Amino acid sequence: MLGLMQSQPLLISSLIDFAQRHHGDVEIVSRRVEGDIHRYTWADVARRSRQLAHALDGMSLQFSDRVATLAWNGYRHLEMYFGVSGSGRVLHTINPRLHPEQIAWIANHAEDQVLCFDASFLPLVQAVHAKCPTIRQYVMLCDAGKLPEGTGIPNLVAYEDWIGGQPSDYQWPSFDENSASSMCYTSGTTGNPKAALYSHRSTTLHAYAAALPDVMNLSARDSVLPVVPMFHVNAWGIPYSAALTGCKLVFPGPALDGKSVYELIEAEGVTFAAGVPTVWQMLLGHMKPAGLRFSKLKRTVIGGSACPPAMIRAFQEDYGVDVLHAWGMTEMSPLGTLCTLKNKHLALPADEQMKIRLKQGRAIYGVDMKIVAEDGKELPWDGKTYGDLYVKGPWIVAEYFKGEGGDPLVDGWFPTGDVATIDAEGYMQITDRSKDVIKSGGEWISSIDVENIAVSHPAVAMAACVGMRHPKWDERPIVAVVKKPGAEVTREELLKFYEGKTAKWQIPDDVVFVEAIPLGATGKILKTRLREQLKDYKLPTA
Numbered sequence: 021m022l023g024l025m026q027s028q029p030l031l032i033s034s035l036i037d038f039a040q041r042h043h044g045d046v047e048i049v050s051r052r053v054e055g056d057i058h059r060y061t062w063a064d065v066a067r068r069s070r071q072l073a074h075a076l077d078g079m080s081l082q083f084s085d086r087v088a089t090l091a092w093n094g095y096r097h098l099e100m101y102f103g104v105s106g107s108g109r110v111l112h113t114i115n116p117r118l119h120p121e122q123i124a125w126i127a128n129h130a131e132d133q134v135l136c137f138d139a140s141f142l143p144l145v146q147a148v149h150a151k152c153p154t155i156r157q158y159v160m161l162c163d164a165g166k167l168p169e170g171t172g173i174p175n176l177v178a179y180e181d182w183i184g185g186q187p188s189d190y191q192w193p194s195f196d197e198n199s200a201s202s203m204c205y206t207s208g209t210t211g212n213p214k215a216a217l218y219s220h221r222s223t224t225l226h227a228y229a230a231a232l233p234d235v236m237n238l239s240a241r242d243s244v245l246p247v248v249p250m251f252h253v254n255a256w257g258i259p260y261s262a263a264l265t266g267c268k269l270v271f272p273g274p275a276l277d278g279k280s281v282y283e284l285i286e287a288e289g290v291t292f293a294a295g296v297p298t299v300w301q302m303l304l305g306h307m308k309p310a311g312l313r314f315s316k317l318k319r320t321v322i323g324g325s326a327c328p329p330a331m332i333r334a335f336q337e338d339y340g341v342d343v344l345h346a347w348g349m350t351e352m353s354p355l356g357t358l359c360t361l362k363n364k365h366l367a368l369p370a371d372e373q374m375k376i377r378l379k380q381g382r383a384i385y386g387v388d389m390k391i392v393a394e395d396g397k398e399l400p401w402d403g404k405t406y407g408d409l410y411v412k413g414p415w416i417v418a419e420y421f422k423g424e425g426g427d428p429l430v431d432g433w434f435p436t437g438d439v440a441t442i443d444a445e446g447y448m449q450i451t452d453r454s455k456d457v458i459k460s461g462g463e464w465i466s467s468i469d470v471e472n473i474a475v476s477h478p479a480v481a482m483a484a485c486v487g488m489r490h491p492k493w494d495e496r497p498i499v500a501v502v503k504k505p506g507a508e509v510t511r512e513e514l515l516k517f518y519e520g521k522t523a524k525w526q527i528p529d530d531v532v533f534v535e536a537i538p539l540g541a542t543g544k545i546l547k548t549r550l551r552e553q554l555k556d557y558k559l560p561t562a
């Protein structure tokens with residue numbers, strides 16, 4: 021017997037309809053590429069998304085055709101989130117930090133038909149357009165009549181000219197909720213990138229889950245700053261969850277330096293912000309010397325790479341801001357776990373609570389997880405046993421776009437490539453990417469633990485730990501360190517700093533001071549590149 025409730029597909033267009041009807045006067049504030057601040061409302065987003073949908077129809081784009089973006093976080097990008105997917109096309113957000121060759125490869129693989137880009141990416145588009153034969157329309161996200169002369173880019177139009185004359189009475193189509201809505205290519209540190217292809221259903225369910233109190237706790241009373249880019253896993257789904265809750269949105273544009281982000285947080289009464297640790301490092305680095313405080317910021321979700329304990333403490337203890345440590349990946353839309361305390365933890369002393377907060381957190385409803393040994397056997401949730409982390413759920417990939425890489429699942433589970441522990445309360449802690457784990461004398465050393473201790477030293481700005489071949493122990497860890505400007509620390513001092521903070525055999529064998537640590541397009545440490553840079557390095561203990 022079937023239930024007798026109305027069946028209505030979960031479509032992204034319903035999110036923007038809802039925001040318009042119930043929160044139409046709520047502001048969306050953007051720092052533009054031009055540097056000025058732009059303000060309008062959810063009602064304007066809805067109206068202009070419809071105009072955009074008309075413009076796409078005018079090009080005779082088919083259902084599921086791909087429309088690409090190379091854009092910062094801003095209001096026009098938000099309109100594309102709703103106008104492109106809402107009209108049945110697939111939004112392909114491209115990471116502009118990728119190498120131009122890789123961008124061209126991705127655009128060809130996705131068979132993008134339209135590319136919309138911020139003015140700051142004009143040189144990038146000039147460099148790649150000749151290699152992108154499928155793109156038939158280029159759109160610069162700029163004011164009417166503001167296209168520069170002689171760009172050499174064919175079929176180029178200014179966004180405001182493109183949508184400006186279009187009617188705003190578009191009727192969103194209804195279709196199968198499992199239809200593709202957007203796509204995002206993985207960073208592809210090995211081999212060619214592969215695309216996660218999200219659906220309307222997976223995106224809407226993820227938006228519901230992300231807004232929950234034990235997740236981002238978004239509401240109509242919040243002012244939300246997604247510093248996490250809209251070109252990387254849909255800014256962790258925040259644009260969709262924002263429409264669903266009717267919160268105010270604040271977009272930083274390209275100005276991600278500490279001063280600009282701080283000023284925006286204060287000027288717009290931001291209560292909740294989301295970003296990767298490197299961006300927050302710049303923010304705290306700006307605030308501390310100037311003795312600045314937050315007036316409204318209450319919570320920040322930090323993820324994308326392990327959040328160093330020193331950062332969680334700084335936010336919590338120095339600024340009274342709750343840090344929600346989150347873990348996820350492109351293949352997971354991206355949210356998998358988020359760290360919030362349970363009722364029983366509230367009575368614990370602060371340092372015990374901090375030990376929990378340092379973990380990547382508990383699974384969100386919709387995500388099932390387990391850790392397994394090399395033979396595939398499930399491992400216990402005891403907070404000590406390490407294993408490969410597997411996940412499954414309705415917003416986790418079943419396969420990659422065009423079947424690249426074959427069947428990624430193992431018995432219906434997606435192997436994340438991360439190594440983790442899970443404790444009896446269900447709190448998961450990432451110890452490493454499986455390819456980065458250091459195997460020393462049959463034991464595993466977590467490179468994240470080694471890095472976290474190094475960055476808690478006051479003279480250290482950044483640290484990356486890698487394993488080096490060792491004749492006796494197989495591998496031993498060393499830590500590459502970037503010092504803070506003007507700060508001093510010696511190799512011996514730093515190695516001494518580890519004593520008492522970790523088991524003796526987990527202390528790195530050496531410290532290598534470097535000018536910079538190589539970062540990939542999504543801000544994560546590129547250990548492969550670091551290992552190449554250190555290929556002539558010899559362990560002092562070998």
Ligand code: AMP
Binds near residue numbers: 322346
């Ligand atoms: P991406 O698909 O580019 O978002 O990368 C996903 C990967 O980033 C995960 O598989 C993890 O290795 C890493 N990651 C994300 N969040 C965290 C976190 N909070 N702690 C440690 N690693 C993380």
